[in-house]
Amino acid sequence: MALLQQLAVTSRLAHFVATARWEDIPAAVRHQAKRSFMNLFAVALAGCRTSPVEIALASLGEFSGGRQAAVIGRNERIDALSAAFLNAASANVHDFCDTHLATVIHPTAPVAPALLALSELRRIGGSELLLAFILGNEVQARIALAISPQHYNKGWHITSTCGVFGAAVAAGKAIGLNEPALVSALGTASTQSSGLCECLGMAAKSVSVGNAARNGLWSALLAERGFEGPAEPLAGRQGFYHALGETPDLPRVTDGLGESWEIMATSYKPYPCGFVIHPVLDCVLDWRRDHPNAEPARIVVRGNPLLAHRTDRPEIATGRESQVSVQHAVAAALVFAQAGLDQFTDACVNDPRVVALRRKVEVARDESFSTIAAAVEITTADGAVHRLAQAAARGSDVNPLSDRDLEQKLRSSAAAWDAGHGVQPLIDAVWALDQRDDVSGLAALAVPR
Amino acid sequence: MALLQQLAVTSRLAHFVATARWEDIPAAVRHQAKRSFMNLFAVALAGCRTSPVEIALASLGEFSGGRQAAVIGRNERIDALSAAFLNAASANVHDFCDTHLATVIHPTAPVAPALLALSELRRIGGSELLLAFILGNEVQARIALAISPQHYNKGWHITSTCGVFGAAVAAGKAIGLNEPALVSALGTASTQSSGLCECLGMAAKSVSVGNAARNGLWSALLAERGFEGPAEPLAGRQGFYHALGETPDLPRVTDGLGESWEIMATSYKPYPCGFVIHPVLDCVLDWRRDHPNAEPARIVVRGNPLLAHRTDRPEIATGRESQVSVQHAVAAALVFAQAGLDQFTDACVNDPRVVALRRKVEVARDESFSTIAAAVEITTADGAVHRLAQAAARGSDVNPLSDRDLEQKLRSSAAAWDAGHGVQPLIDAVWALDQRDDVSGLAALAVPR
Numbered sequence: 063m064a065l066l067q068q069l070a071v072t073s074r075l076a077h078f079v080a081t082a083r084w085e086d087i088p089a090a091v092r093h094q095a096k097r098s099f100m101n102l103f104a105v106a107l108a109g110c111r112t113s114p115v116e117i118a119l120a121s122l123g124e125f126s127g128g129r130q131a132a133v134i135g136r137n138e139r140i141d142a143l144s145a146a147f148l149n150a151a152s153a154n155v156h157d158f159c160d161t162h163l164a165t166v167i168h169p170t171a172p173v174a175p176a177l178l179a180l181s182e183l184r185r186i187g188g189s190e191l192l193l194a195f196i197l198g199n200e201v202q203a204r205i206a207l208a209i210s211p212q213h214y215n216k217g218w219h220i221t222s223t224c225g226v227f228g229a230a231v232a233a234g235k236a237i238g239l240n241e242p243a244l245v246s247a248l249g250t251a252s253t254q255s256s257g258l259c260e261c262l263g264m265a266a267k268s269v270s271v272g273n274a275a276r277n278g279l280w281s282a283l284l285a286e287r288g289f290e291g292p293a294e295p296l297a298g299r300q301g302f303y304h305a306l307g308e309t310p311d312l313p314r315v316t317d318g319l320g321e322s323w324e325i326m327a328t329s330y331k332p333y334p335c336g337f338v339i340h341p342v343l344d345c346v347l348d349w350r351r352d353h354p355n356a357e358p359a360r361i362v363v364r365g366n367p368l369l370a371h372r373t374d375r376p377e378i379a380t381g382r383e384s385q386v387s388v389q390h391a392v393a394a395a396l397v398f399a400q401a402g403l404d405q406f407t408d409a410c411v412n413d414p415r416v417v418a419l420r421r422k423v424e425v426a427r428d429e430s431f432s433t434i435a436a437a438v439e440i441t442t443a444d445g446a447v448h449r450l451a452q453a454a455a456r457g458s459d460v461n462p463l464s465d466r467d468l469e470q471k472l473r474s475s476a477a478a479w480d481a482g483h484g485v486q487p488l489i490d491a492v493w494a495l496d497q498r499d500d501v502s503g504l505a506a507l508a509v510p511r
Numbered sequence: 512m513a514l515l516q517q518l519a520v521t522s523r524l525a526h527f528v529a530t531a532r533w534e535d536i537p538a539a540v541r542h543q544a545k546r547s548f549m550n551l552f553a554v555a556l557a558g559c560r561t562s563p564v565e566i567a568l569a570s571l572g573e574f575s576g577g578r579q580a581a582v583i584g585r586n587e588r589i590d591a592l593s594a595a596f597l598n599a600a601s602a603n604v605h606d607f608c609d610t611h612l613a614t615v616i617h618p619t620a621p622v623a624p625a626l627l628a629l630s631e632l633r634r635i636g637g638s639e640l641l642l643a644f645i646l647g648n649e650v651q652a653r654i655a656l657a658i659s660p661q662h663y664n665k666g667w668h669i670t671s672t673c674g675v676f677g678a679a680v681a682a683g684k685a686i687g688l689n690e691p692a693l694v695s696a697l698g699t700a701s702t703q704s705s706g707l708c709e710c711l712g713m714a715a716k717s718v719s720v721g722n723a724a725r726n727g728l729w730s731a732l733l734a735e736r737g738f739e740g741p742a743e744p745l746a747g748r749q750g751f752y753h754a755l756g757e758t759p760d761l762p763r764v765t766d767g768l769g770e771s772w773e774i775m776a777t778s779y780k781p782y783p784c785g786f787v788i789h790p791v792l793d794c795v796l797d798w799r800r801d802h803p804n805a806e807p808a809r810i811v812v813r814g815n816p817l818l819a820h821r822t823d824r825p826e827i828a829t830g831r832e833s834q835v836s837v838q839h840a841v842a843a844a845l846v847f848a849q850a851g852l853d854q855f856t857d858a859c860v861n862d863p864r865v866v867a868l869r870r871k872v873e874v875a876r877d878e879s880f881s882t883i884a885a886a887v888e889i890t891t892a893d894g895a896v897h898r899l900a901q902a903a904a905r906g907s908d909v910n911p912l913s914d915r916d917l918e919q920k921l922r923s924s925a926a927a928w929d930a931g932h933g934v935q936p937l938i939d940a941v942w943a944l945d946q947r948d949d950v951s952g953l954a955a956l957a958v959p960r
Contacts, residue, residue, distance in 0.1 A: 117736045121729070125590035127576030141574035217749035219702070249710060253668070253719040256705035259749035261698060266740035269733070270702040277722075280570070284718070287566045291715035300666035300708035305755075 076244035104472035110135035149175035150275035158334035172225025172274035188498035198232025203324035222257025222270035229278020249291015341436035345450035393419035525693035559584035598624035599724035607783035621674025621723035637947035647681025652773035671706025671719035678727020698740015790885035794899035842868035
């Protein structure tokens with residue numbers, strides 16, 4: 063039975079995807095999918111003018127044919143595979159996108175861009191788009207849950223390594239692949255699964271995230287043409303789990319498929335930095351609001367060991383690195399009483415006030431904290447000690463951003479580099495997605511006129 | 512010191528590559544590089560009309576811009592990134608390409624196609640091409656040696672996972688990247704390193720090999736534009752070796768750089784199937800030549816445990832799977848007294864005489880055999896027992912194919928699907944490569960007029 067289950071992991075996922083219907087998706091799940099698209103446009107608009115995206119766009123433009131698909135926030139159009147790459151890269155470049163906390167996947171960046179690009183090649187309706195998105199999200203989360211947290215701890219950038227499966231499944235569903243073709247798409251995706259955490263904070267990170275979207279989409283399109291992969295790419299003897307997964311908990315992949323939905327565990331970020339830093343920022347920003355003129359002399363942040371493992375970086379040089387430095391986030395929030403995009407730039411990293419304050423931040427590990435909780439102890443110059451705590455970070459699944467918060471996040475991102483970019487039509491279109499017969503014009507609404 | 516060495520692995524490779532000069536390359540190494548190009552054209556001409564290549568070409572054609580670069584053996588031209596992908600896929604599709612036995616890398620498939628495509632974007636001289644090729648070959652072999660054989664045993668398709676570094680280094684050298692840019696290229700390559708052995712024998716395998724060439728080339732082009740990666744993508748805390756390498760033997764990467772050349776350990780195959788099967792085929796073909804009418808009743812092949820591990824596949828359905836089935840190779844060689852491309856087709860797999868004979872082949876593991884040695888015991892219908900042995904397979908580094916053998920391999924591959932394709936100008940150009948000022952026309956010589 064265990065062997066049978068093992069051999070059937072990929073085909074069971076394919077069966078689930080091939081037979082899933084829009085009518086079976088609960089209303090709350092449908093709405094959450096729209097929230098994910100809202101957030102996607104917000105973060106891609108925030109990231110679409112960064113250096114990694116500019117360089118990748120200029121380079122891909124040398125090789126690309128046609129102007130098939132929109133690039134979010136930009137007037138250039140490009141081939142659909144490259145558009146999937148670029149929009150995923152834009153979405154993830156700032157570490158501002160949504161997070162599936164149990165796996166630390168940023169689930170929308172690889173999946174939604176693959177679908178947006180595809181929708182400019184093929185006619186896809188709004189409910190088809192959302193269904194395909196929900197299924198891609200579900201499959202990548204389940205593949206990842208079976209090997210979390212050891213997969214990430216091994217150095218794998220899980221958004222990239224598992225995102226390619228999500229993009230393949232979503233694109234495959236949207237073009238109507240049958241079960242065997244979905245297995246082939248997952249197989250071709252499996253052999254393109256890559257991405258290393260060593261590249262976090264570097265331009266190179268954007269390549270693995272972009273590839274997850276591009277290569278997942280391409281895997282589905284190849285499968286549609288009859289391109290074949292192995293029967294069991296996930297649990298096979300020399301497959302994905304054997305190479306990248308140590309000891310997978312295979313029942314987590316398939317148990318309860320269609321009964322629970324991982325998208326409901328998605329967190330949307332109020333701050334453009336690593337999510338583990340968020341509860342710390344909640345504490346610091348609240349305190350700063352109440353003590354605008356106090357002078358911090360020593361700050362000790364306490365959190366789950368993951369906080370220190372991923373973000374204990376006192377010495378940084380660039381805005382991108384600052385996204386994964388708790389020292390920087392705390393210092394910048396104290397100096398500016400904000401934690402927006404401007405606080406994670408090269409300029410802010412080199413601001414002498416921020417540099418000085420970063421050195422006063424210490425990080426303590428405490429197993430008793432969840433990853434969405436933190437405590438901060440601020441000792442001010444006058445010797446007073448202020449103790450702050452956040453049990454559930456703003457934006458986490460148990461303390462979520464509201465729909466209005468997400469709209470505002472999108473508006474702020476667009477306004478940051480183009481005050482004239484009216485995004486209300488885009489916001490309206492996202493909330494009404496399931497009413498559209500054809501979503502091919504959606505991404506173009508995120509392009510300034 | 513150990514830590515220092517660890518931290519410097521990537522930059523030491525980059526320094527070696529940036530400073531290496533054509534004048535420092537021994538004549539035997541230069542000549543071996545030409546032999547690798549000769550073999551590359553032979554195997555790509557053999558593979559360029561197979562289904563995986565046809566499908567990938569048709570799909571990429573939808574997205575590709577321009578007709579920048581030649582596709583070996585085909586009249587279509589395509590963008591340079593896609594040409595690198597397709598020529599690498601063509602070269603490796605049949606399992607007919609060259610092999611670095613210590614790592615089981617097929618070293619030329621990812622590297623040479625990246626350079627051929629690049630040479631149609633930028634002016635590259637013949638000696639520059641060969642130098643860049645030799646360096647890419649060297650770096651990927653050394654990166655792989657440090658984690659062999661456990662990396663492959665974990666399920667990684669080492670040609671793909673390490674080939675992306677070889678392609679990045681070769682392309683980076685050819686466009687004159689300096690040391691920091693080479694480190695960035697290796698970083699962007701590291702986060703695209705992928706490919707699973709589960710896909711061997713399937714179309715999906717061609718995707719990881721093609722990506723190694725494409726993504727390695729792209730990594731170098733991105734680095735040229737200032738796209739940055741981590742300082743130590745190989746040995747860093749969350750880098751390539753931590754994720755894909757268990758316990759790397761780091762001195763193997765850098766010790767003796769520039770003193771020994773791994774390309775000298777390249778084997779070129781006389782038969783289009785897994786190299787571990789080759790000494791078995793040597794025995795069987797010699798015996799069949801001497802006993803054209805004998806009727807085998809039972810065949811026991813004995814070899815290194817790798818022979819059984821990789822090729823003990825009595826039940827197969829396709830020509831591609833047959834490349835890694837020792838049972839099939841033996842049966843087909845006995846039926847046809849040959850082991851060429853025609854013996855590894857779907858038709859041959861389903862030939863009733865071959866099917867019947869496959870069932871009579873048994874595989875024995877023997878630790879005392881090297882991977883290039885084998886013994887075969889054939890019991891004929893009359894009860895006679897014939898014992899055969901091969902100590903060093905034809906084509907192995909100690910029993911190499913001659914230059915003439917390689918030319919003949921190229922001629923046969925071209926003639927197999929286009930009897931009118933005159934390849935003498937191509938053969939002449941390869942032997943005279945170091946005399947050319949501009950190699951941009953080289954791949955076009957492998958396109959039928």
